[in-house]
Amino acid sequence: MADRADRHTLYERSVQNVAFEYKFINKTFRKLRARRPSYLREDFCGTASMCCEWVRHGKGNFAVGVDIDPQVLSWGRKHNLSRLKAQERLRVSLVQDDVCSVKIEPPADVILAMNFSYQIFMTRKKLRDYFRGVRKALVKDGIFFMDVFGGSDAYLEFKDKRKYKGFSYTWEHARYNPIDGSMRCHIHFSFPDGSRLKKAFTYDWRLWTLPELQELLDAAGFSRITVYWEETDPKTGEGIDVYSPATEGDADPVWICYLVAEK
Numbered sequence: 001m002a003d004r005a006d007r008h009t010l011y012e013r014s015v016q017n018v019a020f021e022y023k024f025i026n027k028t029f030r031k032l033r034a035r036r037p038s039y040l041r042e043d044f045c046g047t048a049s050m051c052c053e054w055v056r057h058g059k060g061n062f063a064v065g066v067d068i069d070p071q072v073l074s075w076g077r078k079h080n081l082s083r084l085k086a087q088e089r090l091r092v093s094l095v096q097d098d099v100c101s102v103k104i105e106p107p108a109d110v111i112l113a114m115n116f117s118y119q120i121f122m123t124r125k126k127l128r129d130y131f132r133g134v135r136k137a138l139v140k141d142g143i144f145f146m147d148v149f150g151g152s153d154a155y156l157e158f159k160d161k162r163k164y165k166g167f168s169y170t171w172e173h174a175r176y177n178p179i180d181g182s183m184r185c186h187i188h189f190s191f192p193d194g195s196r197l198k199k200a201f202t203y204d205w206r207l208w209t210l211p212e213l214q215e216l217l218d219a220a221g222f223s224r225i226t227v228y229w230e231e232t233d234p235k236t237g238e239g240i241d242v243y244s245p246a247t248e249g250d251a252d253p254v255w256i257c258y259l260v261a262e263k
Contacts (some may be wrong), residue, residue, distance in 0.1 A: 001191035001193050001195050002196055003193070005191070007201065008072070008079070010189050010197070014164055018053040020241065024258070026057070029109070032262065033141050036193065038109060039062050039108050040064070042063060043112060044113060044114070044115070046069075047072055048065040049080055049220050052092065055088045062091045063093075063133065064093045065092070065095065067094070073094050087201035099130065099133075108139065109139055109142050110145065111143075112132050114145070114150060118146060120205060127208070127216055128219050131217055135220055142262075145260055147256060147259075148257050150207075151253045153254045157174065158172070159173075160171050171187060181206045181208070182205070184204050184205075188200060213259055228246070228247070228260055229243060229249045230242065230243050
C-alpha cells in the first residue's frame with residue numbers, strides 16, 4: 001500500500017485542519033478589527049490547502065501562497081487548485097520564492113505561518129528579520145497568525161502514533177540538542193498490510209519558546225501580541241478546540257496554541 005500512497009494527501013488528512021483554522025482566523029480578525037478580512041498570504045504554503053479554503057468562503061476573498069519548493073506547489077496546483085471552481089482559481093496565486101525576500105502587492109490583511117514552518121529559522125536575527133518582513137507586508141490594520149507547540153515532551157526524543165482511516169501517522173522527535181535548541185523531526189506513515197512510508201517528511205528546526213517568539217515579534221515592531229490558548233472541559237480537563245486570549249497556561253506535557261500579532 002505504501003508504494004501507491006501519496007505523502008501529501010496523507011499529510012493533509014493527518015496534520016492539517018484548514019476548515020477549523022479558517023474559522024479561527026476569520027472570527028479572530030473580525031473581532032479585533034470589526035471588519036472582514038479578504039486578502040490572505042500563506043507563507044510556507046506547501047500544497048496551498050489553506051489558500052483554497054480561503055477563496056471558497058467568499059467571492060471577495062483572494063489568496064497568495066508562497067513556498068520555495070516547486071514540487072509541492074506543482075502538487076497543489078494539480079490536486080487542490082484543480083478542484084476549485086473556475087472563478088475561485090482566478091483568486092489564488094502561488095509564488096515560488098523565499099518568504100524572507102518575496103515582494104507581493106498589494107499588502108495582505110492576514111499573513112499565516114502555520115504548521116510550525118517558521119522554525120526553519122535557526123537564529124534570532126533570521127527569525128526577527130522574517131517577522132519584520134511580514135509586518136511590512138501587512139495592511140495598516142493587518143494581523144499575523146502563527147501556531148506554536150511546546151511542553152515538556154517537546155524536548156524529548158520520542159514517537160507519537162495515531163490511527164486514521166486506512167493508515168497510521170507517526171510523529172517522531174528523532175533528535176534534540178539542548179545547547180542550541182535544534183531538533184530533527186520525522187513524519188512516518190504505515191499501512192494495514194505492514195508497508196511503510198518511512199521519513200515521508202523530515203524537518204530540521206529550532207524549537208522556539210513562546211516567550212522568545214513574543215519578544216521577537218515585539219522587536220519586529222508589532223503593536224500587540226496575544227497568545228490564544230486552548231480552553232478545556234472543566235469536567236475532563238481535555239481540550240475543546242476553542243482558543244481564547246490568555247496570559248497563563250497549564251504546564252502540559254504537550255500543547256499547541258496560536259500567536260496573533262497585530263501590526
